[in-house]
Amino acid sequence: MLERFVYLDNAAATRLDERVLEAMKPYFFDIYAVATSQFGYSLGIDARDALEQARATIARRLGAKAEEVIFTSGSTESSNMAIKGVALALAEKKGRHIVTTPIEDFPVLHSARSLERQGFAVTYVRVDESGRVDLEHLRQAITPQTALVSIQAANQEIGTTQDLTAVAAICRERGVLLHVDATHSFPRLPLDVHQIGVDLATLSAHTIHGPRGVGALYIRAGTPIRKFMDGGFQEFDLRPGVEDIAGAVGFAKAVELITPEETERLRAMRDRLIGRLLQVPYTRLNGHPEARLPQNANLSFRFVEGESLLLHLDMRGFAVSTGSACFSRSLEASHVILGIGGDHERAHGSVRFTFGRFNQESDVDAVAEAVAEVVSDLRRISPLGKDAEREQLVSEANRRL
């Protein structure tokens, strides 16, 4: 067994914080009743109070009213509900058109595709090579028939953050609702929904050391949205099902534990890692150098394939993720890297490193060294890039002369 396993896939899932677990425990063993109305028995009222407190905590971080936040089973459900719910509610009144980007995460992208199959038109707004939305194209893409614009706060793979203030200003100017997938940014990056002008926002606990299977959807009061599942009247008659009190409490605790100081610590580790890895020849950073998630580094190493890189790193005790087709369940290369104009080779050689609370500063140098070694080993056996490397050696030698 390895001495220490260095986990750098915090965008995929995070280790639960013990303090979150402690906050959740009473709602499994003591206050296990359903949240009842105020006329119910006291155990149910306690449960309801806990649920409402959790809701208020999350709403506060958004600058929203508590009743504008509903709990869901995670980002997938939240984004499905936001996009399909609003599109269907406005199909008659506004039109059958929505606008999004080609680099959204699958819940948004596949919800859009599902609407396309139902006869909706979808415009995918161009992004530049760093993954930032072309604002002029966004402005042009919105028509009087557009029911909704859905643009992520930050990208799940390359970490690029969008200028939401500018995006929201355009949406408001054109009178269109805006949904923001903030799964990877909330609450590390500020998201004041009223100040910015966001109408719906997808949130999740699994990216911030909270419980898995717990998320939320912010819905601005008065937003037309169709109820997605049939059932009871829970969550303001928008999301039926027995409430997951422990999950909601855990989510709120996880949100409270995210501090600006911690985010700065992650940012410093990320910057150091990017700096070290860019010293590996034929390496490039994917995503925007500044406008990016503080916890995300994504780089492409030319002439090597990501799955091999990932397995070698795993054997050395490091967990990372790759945009290679070989690694994906669909055997398709990262739609994000291709979406920002990268070719297949760049996608296959891309590696994502995402930091979390339980990473230590020493992890950075350890992983950087391991990556440099593995990349060099794999390049030695690769038929690609040999001549380019020779050229580099020659040019380096010339420079020394």
Next chain:
Amino acid sequence: MPLPYSEIVMEHFRHPRNVGRIENPDAKAVEGSPACGDMVAVYLKVDEKTHRIEDVKFESYGCASNIATGSIVTELAKGKTIEEAKQITWKEASDALGGLPPIKTHCSVLAVDSLRAAIQNYEERHGLVAEREPTTVEAVTRRLKHVMNPVVGLDLVRTKLVREVSIADGVVRVVIDLPATHQFANNIREEIEEKVGHLWDVQQVVVQFTE
């Protein structure tokens, strides 16, 4: 270990045998492309009299199963005559590795393809092809099935990018349904020239792109 790969696969992945290039090889072949995410090059040194494979080396750009199959296939081929080595199948390679996940077939079959292509390359270079049949449109098309369409990682024929193949006076003309300005136009041209150009009765390969 919850890994889908057998211990033997992992061993060959960690320590691949016969890795590298042979300078001035008697034959070589490359299958796959960076676009499809897997690529294997095989280099052969063959005894001219006995047709026995004296040395074989491979290079791989690909996943663990690709690397491991390159390693095992070259192990199996070394010391065999080219006739024997031609018979090596993907199944044999997979069995020798203790099995490969079905989803990885297409990555691992490349190493077997590449070995066969290298042997074929040797036979063609050394005039060993039993009957020198004239190159037909069918034969060219068969070879185009080994040229990848980088946009989707599937071959040109399957993705219907081959608009026309014609042969006249030793000149093979291939029309590809992509603009000449396409990102991969040059890459595709080179691969087609490599796959078809060395055939005994082909003097020239002309690859054209539609507007």
